[in-house]
Amino acid sequence: MAYPRTQKLFSKLLHGADYNYEQWLDSPDILADDFRLMRLAHCNVMSVGIFSWALLEPQNGHFDFGWLDQLMDQLAENNISAALATPSAAPPAWLSHAYPETRRVNVQKIRQPHQRRQNFCYTSPIYRDKVATINRALAERYHNHPALLLWHVSNEYGSSACHCDLCYAAFHRWLEARYGDLDSLNRAWWSTFWSHRYTSWEQIEPIDPSMQALMLDWQRFISDQALDFFLAEANALRQIAPEIPLTTNFMQPDVGLDYWRFAEYVDVIAWDSYPRWHQDDDAITGMRTAFYHDLHRSYKHGQPFLLIESTPSVTNWQGVSRLKKPGMHKLASLQAVAHGSNGVQYFQWRQSRGGEEKFHGAVVTHLNSENTRVFRDVSEVGSILEKLSDITPTSISAPIAIMYDFENEWAIQYAQLSGSVHKNYQETCRRHYGAFWRHGLGIDVINARTDLTPYRVVVAPMLYSLSLESAARIEEFVRGGGIFVTTYLSGLVNESDLCYLNGYPPTLRRTLGIYSEELDSLTDQQQGSIIACAGNSLGLQGSYQFHHYAELIHTESAQVLASYNSDFYAGYPALTVNAHGSGQAYFISPRTEDRFLQDVYSSILNRAGLHNPLIKALPVGVSAQIRSDQDRRYLFLLNFSDQPQQVELTADLHDALTAAPTGRMITLLPYGSSILTTNADST
Ligand code: GAL
Numbered sequence: 001m002a003y004p005r006t007q008k009l010f011s012k013l014l015h016g017a018d019y020n021y022e023q024w025l026d027s028p029d030i031l032a033d034d035f036r037l038m039r040l041a042h043c044n045v046m047s048v049g050i051f052s053w054a055l056l057e058p059q060n061g062h063f064d065f066g067w068l069d070q071l072m073d074q075l076a077e078n079n080i081s082a083a084l085a086t087p088s089a090a091p092p093a094w095l096s097h098a099y100p101e102t103r104r105v106n107v108q109k110i111r112q113p114h115q116r117r118q119n120f121c122y123t124s125p126i127y128r129d130k131v132a133t134i135n136r137a138l139a140e141r142y143h144n145h146p147a148l149l150l151w152h153v154s155n156e157y158g159s160s161a162c163h164c165d166l167c168y169a170a171f172h173r174w175l176e177a178r179y180g181d182l183d184s185l186n187r188a189w190w191s192t193f194w195s196h197r198y199t200s201w202e203q204i205e206p207i208d209p210s211m212q213a214l215m216l217d218w219q220r221f222i223s224d225q226a227l228d229f230f231l232a233e234a235n236a237l238r239q240i241a242p243e244i245p246l247t248t249n250f251m252q253p254d255v256g257l258d259y260w261r262f263a264e265y266v267d268v269i270a271w272d273s274y275p276r277w278h279q280d281d282d283a284i285t286g287m288r289t290a291f292y293h294d295l296h297r298s299y300k301h302g303q304p305f306l307l308i309e310s311t312p313s314v315t316n317w318q319g320v321s322r323l324k325k326p327g328m329h330k331l332a333s334l335q336a337v338a339h340g341s342n343g344v345q346y347f348q349w350r351q352s353r354g355g356e357e358k359f360h361g362a363v364v365t366h367l368n369s370e371n372t373r374v375f376r377d378v379s380e381v382g383s384i385l386e387k388l389s390d391i392t393p394t395s396i397s398a399p400i401a402i403m404y405d406f407e408n409e410w411a412i413q414y415a416q417l418s419g420s421v422h423k424n425y426q427e428t429c430r431r432h433y434g435a436f437w438r439h440g441l442g443i444d445v446i447n448a449r450t451d452l453t454p455y456r457v458v459v460a461p462m463l464y465s466l467s468l469e470s471a472a473r474i475e476e477f478v479r480g481g482g483i484f485v486t487t488y489l490s491g492l493v494n495e496s497d498l499c500y501l502n503g504y505p506p507t508l509r510r511t512l513g514i515y516s517e518e519l520d521s522l523t524d525q526q527q528g529s530i531i532a533c534a535g536n537s538l539g540l541q542g543s544y545q546f547h548h549y550a551e552l553i554h555t556e557s558a559q560v561l562a563s564y565n566s567d568f569y570a571g572y573p574a575l576t577v578n579a580h581g582s583g584q585a586y587f588i589s590p591r592t593e594d595r596f597l598q599d600v601y602s603s604i605l606n607r608a609g610l611h612n613p614l615i616k617a618l619p620v621g622v623s624a625q626i627r628s629d630q631d632r633r634y635l636f637l638l639n640f641s642d643q644p645q646q647v648e649l650t651a652d653l654h655d656a657l658t659a660a661p662t663g664r665m666i667t668l669l670p671y672g673s674s675i676l677t678t679n680a681d682s683t
Contacts, residue, residue: 014343042382313361419521
């Protein structure tokens, strides 16, 4: 598929790092050596200028671009591109002092001092104006510069709330736009509860967890306000440099921003990944990281994304961060590419001498040498990426989607229900994802607004908050032949956190063929069991454990495939399937052990004829991903275990780096990885 705005960007796989050149201006020898080292490490891009506002505008309205001119020229001379940042993530001290309104106010209504970074108010017109001025200046100066490849807008927008008067006034306007009048708002929020009825917009203060619909809307507002701030930044660049693609670096999804909305306005998704390798089971960490990569690919519906930050070594802000064992750096980097990243970038190129991040991993450490294990690992990845440049136009075909919806996550977080202590929504989505990941299939991670028609199987665990529109989309998907799976704690409230009466929304009730009556929650020490029904259509056998949640449901048109086998609800349905139109809708009533999910999903995949065509089976801890276009297929085999593993192929493939034939049995070293290739039509 062609993505015109990223064609030049992705003419090759990108390899590079955040480069804090401005920290070394009085060490020209170090700077000169950097370019030699970058060439040695096969780097072709650097993210620059991210935290440099204090140097670019040392005094209000006085700019100094001399050092950045020099950096951009040197990058161009060395054939390295620039992802040039706007500096809004870290305002200079003079700005925060001259304009106190630009500093955030905390929930106790205390204005915060100038400290750290990402410390500004998204609403402040003065801050927006100052940012637009410097962004325009950067765009005017560099939009024709040969090094400029990508705008890196700001850095990791967050969702820390600002409680200043400007933000509250903007929130009230936002509510007015959403609800029209206070009567509608009071109805939608069920505000008669505890006498919260509002008679003027100004009475609404987003500090009240008892009003869950209010807090949910506040979260939406913060996300929208961050997006609005981003759009103001982006517009300043686009007006002057419309041809340069633009991104902003996302973080893990639980930061409280609706990245799906941001995704509509960036040209390419970029994200910062910091897995905690070698602390727990690396296969679980690998699965978790795969889930995040797939989510980032899904934000723009399969378009290649960019791993724009990852650590070459340790991550200093994690309480514990293990050194990467041999093979791990290459494995983690290739995992991103396997899931659709068209590059691997690091934080950071060179360790700073001072400040909070001086002990964060970097390509070049305080040793100031290329003779390090990390530098060699990085160079190896760089040289692999150079050889793989044909892969950039390929994509991943995903017949399966896991629905992990942010607004649903926020609603679940605020809800007080039985079993509140172990809601674990994201982790639950990942567990369901993991049961598919083991099969080496492409999986998208979608939200409740996503079009479901491209998928064969859609799994939506704990879809607590469900709009009528989403429920209707699910029904249509199943009617049209899709396989849908959902679980306990689904379909209970609408988008304002108002409970549905009469069971589920009618569309969902029809689709699932059940209704739900009660929810039991168990302590961490308690468990129960369920048992497969004789002759069930998924071929499940025996019993499985459940924990945390057990929903008590009744079937209407659905068939029971497994039942509870313990407590007073023994005999109640634990797994049902409803044939609806030409599809099927499954319901899992309790939170089960993973083995149950693995058995259920293996059987669903078998029945649907979905399998990775290039492999026979995958050992536990090994993952497989295919990237392909009309000509070629690339198979990535990734071993997240500390043991050697063997994978049997269904066809004779070639090593993608050496072109040597590989035979059908591939041996992967501990933390080993392998990229194989074949024509698109083989097998
Ligand atoms: C990221 C951030 C970088 C750097 C890095 C350290 O979240 O964008 O600037 O701080 O973390 O891991």
